[in-house]
Amino acid sequence: MFEEQLSFLQKLSRLVRYYVLISTTAAGSGHPTSCLSATDLLVSLIFGGYFKADLDNPKDPNNDRLIFSKGHAAPLLYALYAAAGKLTEAELKTLRKMGSPLEGHPTPNFPYAEAATGSLGQGLGIGVGLALNAKLDNLNYKTYVLLGDGEMAEGSVWEAMQIASYYKLTNLVGIVDVNGYGLVGPTMLKQDLAAYVARIEAFGWEAITVDGHNLEEICEVFDSIERFSGRPVMIVAKTEKGAGINLPEVANVHGKSLTTEQLAQALQNLGEIDTTIVGQIQPPKPVSLTADTEPKTLKPVTKDYQLGELVATREAYGQGLVELASENPKVIALDADLSTSTFANRIKEVDSNRFLEMFIAEQNMVSVATGLALRGKIPFCSSFGAFLTRALDQIRMARYSQANVKFVGSHAGVSIGEDGFSQMGLEDISMFRCILDSIVLYPSDAVSTKALVKEMAKYSGIIYLRTSRPKVPVIYSTEEKFVIGGSKTLRSSKQDRLTIVAAGVTVHEALKAYEILFRDGIVVRVIDLYSVKPIDTLTLSQAAQETKAILVVEDHYSEGGVYGAVSECLYNPDLVKTRLVPIYSLAVNKLPRSGSSEELLAFVEIDTQAIVKKVNQIVDQLQ
């Protein structure tokens, strides 16, 4: 390395440290010492000529991508872009302040943050998604992920590690900032670099150790990366928390900004700062579009269902997915070793490359999907609804990254039968409902399922589709339209005494109950609430207006599910203006177990007989 280049990098390192320190002290909070340990690594990467991006076009598909998995080092991210001339000192000092794009952890409000981070251990999985996207699209960009050593304890990191080596992501580079300290004290492995190397190599990566504060050595490592072929590369850097300011009393303090006195001392120790210099970031190589990057001409796949035909909604998901994929080349599917049960595997009929096996690692599946979505793909992630609970933190963060990820949870509810409660998704509606702006769909038959799968691709954001295991009759003709926020009133008359709101498997139970009740002279309305969120307030308010009570029947625990959705809207005059009527619930209120689907629906009292009995009780009470 040329002397002058090294000297310039050293100046930039001091400048970046200066920016980190003044911005966090101005904020009065933040994690300056965690930024300082990673500063030299990132300055070398960004300004050493390795990281290539067109800063005027942060969304350029050829830009290298950089994820701060250790999101608490956000001030370092901002300081780097200040050193690159993209933020002023005044802007830096808005750090963590209301309205500033420079938030406490990286968010999409800052255009150079690829993803929202701050819940640790998720950045590498997102990086895997970005790197897989490059492979799928034949793009040359590289993905870099900065990891903290503390977050290496998250299992999700190792899920990402194994998948990256499985898919031979040579375009992915991780950098672990081994400063040896977490929030409370030393990390599990402290600064045992050999232990990190052993784990990383055992998981199929190339591991390179480096002194994380020796700019020349770091640059040599980046120079050498091209030599490693066939494996992703992890740089394992020995660093010091609070490096460069020689203030032992703050060195290993986590999550506290320096006082003004400490800042003055730190800046004095840091040495001369030249705020006039601007670091240069290399532009990306022009993309070489090959024939392979052109979307293939796809053969459209279609299938129509007949009324009364017995089809599980999970099967119809597979059909919807394959039809959608044949129309839209951005649609891809990920699954965690259940694709023959969720029917996600059917996308392979269109293009086997558009199915990504994520093996039994649901958290990483969601992070990878987030990365793919951030580069324009429309990933559909499927598993049993029960096992998507494993990834709630990743789903939450996908929302915060504004990632367009679709979720499909099959085998929902007790209706799965013999496998028992561990496999029954009974919390999934609640879980997805409380993701901000999410959409939650729960179709009852094959026609509505297929139609809603296609609707899912039209909306950006987190959408959950709940499918069921048992075969059920098709109740809609193929011409029927289904929209997000809609519902279907299946039985309705002026004599309706009350309204049964059902969704998924309980729609069929409600229809059977309708017949029995009708024969007994009790006429009820039946609504298929296939869109749980947003909810069809118009139809529900009309039902409240025209019938004397509402009964919600659902194959889900009684909190936060369909009943929750209905009751949360019907009495809130800000959402619905209607008559206030009682709302009864039939839901899963006791511990399910193994048994047949029919036995279990009866056991938890959401089957036809339970509905008939309940309606009779309600009618008695209404009189």
Add this chain to the structure above:
Amino acid sequence: MFEEQLSFLQKLSRLVRYYVLISTTAAGSGHPTSCLSATDLLVSLIFGGYFKADLDNPKDPNNDRLIFSKGHAAPLLYALYAAAGKLTEAELKTLRKMGSPLEGHPTPNFPYAEAATGSLGQGLGIGVGLALNAKLDNLNYKTYVLLGDGEMAEGSVWEAMQIASYYKLTNLVGIVDVNGYGLVGPTMLKQDLAAYVARIEAFGWEAITVDGHNLEEICEVFDSIERFSGRPVMIVAKTEKGAGINLPEVANVHGKSLTTEQLAQALQNLGEIDTTIVGQIQPPKPVSLTADTEPKTLKPVTKDYQLGELVATREAYGQGLVELASENPKVIALDADLSTSTFANRIKEVDSNRFLEMFIAEQNMVSVATGLALRGKIPFCSSFGAFLTRALDQIRMARYSQANVKFVGSHAGVSIGEDGFSQMGLEDISMFRCILDSIVLYPSDAVSTKALVKEMAKYSGIIYLRTSRPKVPVIYSTEEKFVIGGSKTLRSSKQDRLTIVAAGVTVHEALKAYEILFRDGIVVRVIDLYSVKPIDTLTLSQAAQETKAILVVEDHYSEGGVYGAVSECLYNPDLVKTRLVPIYSLAVNKLPRSGSSEELLAFVEIDTQAIVKKVNQIVDQLQ
């Protein structure tokens, strides 16, 4: 090994296979091939004299513990106990049938199942909890965990691996059944035993490979285990899915029972079965109680809070925990590198051994707590509420294991301020509410927090305590009583126009709003709903009876939280019989961001001003 012993084990292996096959075919579903790959390993362990337990006393504290992490091998578990004379063939044939304790995956309904499993990758963490318990109590029992190779892809397994080696759990033995196949196809590593060994050893365990169908070799491995000191041991066994029945067409089929024709062929291939033999399980060694196992005489710790004193509820949790721990030696605390922020670290003041640092791995923290709880401890697991979302699957399974685990989520809501949305628990109330029979507590001040922490230890099961970051005034005198299912009506009169239901930080906002509204001549009721589940139906119905509307104000997303809890009960005549009044909501309905606590409460419109404005609007509408 003696010839006759080997020959007897071979007979037992055939008998166990026979039981697996006939029970799954009788059930018409299940995973026989996944059982057969592990049969010889388990027969050797259980009947080779290594596993020691008093079968007449499954809860004997000295019994070795066995977790089937690959829960789909449940028929093997049942078959082993049938071979030990504890189940009849007729009982085995109730497998997966309604009412049978022999469920599709192990549950506490079967007395020899230590824990509910079936969501993969959780058994080793539970095993870590069981093994840690033995160390804490100076007991000699060993913990064995059977793992599938497919589930080794779950990051939670590696979280358990690292913690087991960190805590030097030499009393923990894992057995990986490497049959090479998952549900859909080959596992990521197929049968690359060397890759498993490298990963396992890198994570600090001893790894021993073995031919998983050679009983003599397997017994030699178990014999050798005592020689390895200082590290937990993982047996890596090369196996065949469907081993022993020589039916290639079913060998790698996952999750399907044999047809009667296949069964007949399989039994023929299996050879002679002697159903009269009974396998013997060695009794446990008598416990050697040392002085160390006697509970230490603890110095009670107490602190009283003064009215108006500024204390964060998270600090009060620490105080409550330390007081509780000084009274109850079963109370222990686990935290994931946030104990100085959640204040769980305060338990160290009583006994540093009763704090277990779980590092940044929330999923494993919950599984370890489950294991500890199953052996009688009362573990309190804490993290930021946001990060407990990471472990929803484990929390769900803890409930199914009937584990007495307590959860504390600090830094709830937008009131945390500058750190931004990644750190804000905004889904946690919803998440914990939909765990069956759970309790959800959300106190507003230090006195109520401390009181509720003590209440938590009185109830068995999943209890969640939500705490907040900011300091807030103490509003209750130390004599005040708080009960699970209770609430406090803080302001009340005959003139109340409407009722504000608040919890946690919004109680303080509601009280300030009350003063402003009172000066304007609008009198409102204010309820502190510190117990969100179970909910105080009596007080709420009275409020609905006596005031014209209810306004719920909460620092949580608008779905499934406090508003959800109130609206789900108030209109359900099965729960509450009362007048139907409108229920308004002030909750987090937009994307939060970085800012001060006060700015954010105002931004999402749940602060004093927002409440005053909303009450005025409602009053206008009511007129």
